Amino acid sequence: MLAGRRIVLGVTGGIAAYKAVEVCRRLVDAGAHVAPIMTSGARHFVGETTFSALASEPVQTSLWDEDSPIPHTRLGQGADLVVVCPATARLLADYAAGRSSDLLTATLLATRAPVVVCPAMHTEMWEHPAVQDNLAVLRRRGVLVVEPEAGRLAGGDVGHGRLASPDAIVAAADAALTEPDLAGLHVLVTAGGTREPIDPVRFIGNRSSGKQGIAVAEAAHRRGARVTLVSTVPAPEHPGLSVVRVATAAEMREAVHAAAADADVVVMAAAVADFRPAAVADQKIKKHAGVPEVHLEPTEDILAELGSAKVPGQTIVGFAAETTDVAANAVDKLARKGADLLVANDVSAPSVGFEHDTNAVSIHGSDGSLREVELASKAEVADRILDAVVAYRLSSTVR
Numbered sequence: 001m002l003a004g005r006r007i008v009l010g011v012t013g014g015i016a017a018y019k020a021v022e023v024c025r026r027l028v029d030a031g032a033h034v035a036p037i038m039t040s041g042a043r044h045f046v047g048e049t050t051f052s053a054l055a056s057e058p059v060q061t062s063l064w065d066e067d068s069p070i071p072h073t074r075l076g077q078g079a080d081l082v083v084v085c086p087a088t089a090r091l092l093a094d095y096a097a098g099r100s101s102d103l104l105t106a107t108l109l110a111t112r113a114p115v116v117v118c119p120a121m122h123t124e125m126w127e128h129p130a131v132q133d134n135l136a137v138l139r140r141r142g143v144l145v146v147e148p149e150a151g152r153l154a155g156g157d158v159g160h161g162r163l164a165s166p167d168a169i170v171a172a173a174d175a176a177l178t179e180p181d182l183a184g185l186h187v188l189v190t191a192g193g194t195r196e197p198i199d200p201v202r203f204i205g206n207r208s209s210g211k212q213g214i215a216v217a218e219a220a221h222r223r224g225a226r227v228t229l230v231s232t233v234p235a236p237e238h239p240g241l242s243v244v245r246v247a248t249a250a251e252m253r254e255a256v257h258a259a260a261a262d263a264d265v266v267v268m269a270a271a272v273a274d275f276r277p278a279a280v281a282d283q284k285i286k287k288h289a290g291v292p293e294v295h296l297e298p299t300e301d302i303l304a305e306l307g308s309a310k311v312p313g314q315t316i317v318g319f320a321a322e323t324t325d326v327a328a329n330a331v332d333k334l335a336r337k338g339a340d341l342l343v344a345n346d347v348s349a350p351s352v353g354f355e356h357d358t359n360a361v362s363i364h365g366s367d368g369s370l371r372e373v374e375l376a377s378k379a380e381v382a383d384r385i386l387d388a389v390v391a392y393r394l395s396s397t398v399r
């Protein structure tokens, strides 16, 4: 969501200003056009040259820049997003009061773009009712607040008030720019490979890391959906994203059927075992007893079950990890399992699929549609899969 977007990065005078340098670099790396504004306080902590060198245009510091008579309106009107990092108590007070005392506060008043503020200050200041009241005013006006963390503060103190991590700030910027096109929908996602026990210490598993499924769940959450993630691997919890941990195909089946009844979209990204040991030994099988014979039985195909008893209006997305005849297998699987969309990848290709942070997929629709997603991060691929879901749902309401 950041690529090609114009972001004004306001930096105010706190010790955490040095961390805004990293935020600036990451926004630029993500393809955003970053215009930095430093307050006079910020310039006590970090040199202007640092931001000018990293950002997309030189730092601006004054309302009285002779090159531009109205820099605040140029910056404010042209912005897709304003991020204030760090935001001092003074900045929060001025912004809440609507005071345009410098270029940054004037820009904040001159913009209609979403605004993200990232407060950082000593614990006593952070907890002061005046600061909290100002934040409540800003939140009520729709400003997104990236809460500070607990940790080491200036002067060796430890407490609440340390600037949030660059990861959290960039994610908030991304979220602020995201269209909530899945708002009001319940999206059920599965992730990870199942483990089918042989005995209390051994299992039959597969190479799925769960990264693609988790990325889909996080993207759906960012796009406004209520998300249930049924996962065999640990996953981050966010408000509005509930995680159900499972291990086996049978546990996954039970959790999926429980959540699928009211799901608008089901994304079966998990690598579910096709076979499991017919009997599980109670005790560890000892080596000296000889090589055991493990009899396998088929598991139920959860995706096919969902496809054959489809909830009206539900969109079902299956996955297929293939090594040969990818397109033909995908089209066959799409029909065989009754899915609406099938995301196929060639896991024999370099940097694609299992355990990688990148993926390249083809998304086949039961309406004959085909979207190719070239090698990209799993987060990017997740958004393209959800784009396909949104387009499919839109076209099926028209059909």
Ligand code: CTP
Residues within 6 Å of the ligand: 249, 268, 269, 270, 271, 272, 273, 274, 299, 300, 301, 302, 303, 304, 317, 318, 319, 320, 321, 333
């Ligand atoms: N799947 C499922 N339940 C299973 C096995 C797979 O829901 N017991 C789902 C996966 O989550 C994924 C898709 O089906 O969305 C993957 O199917 P796959 O295992 O590739 O298909 P198979 O029918 O096993 O076909 P083949 O072995 O011929 O590749």
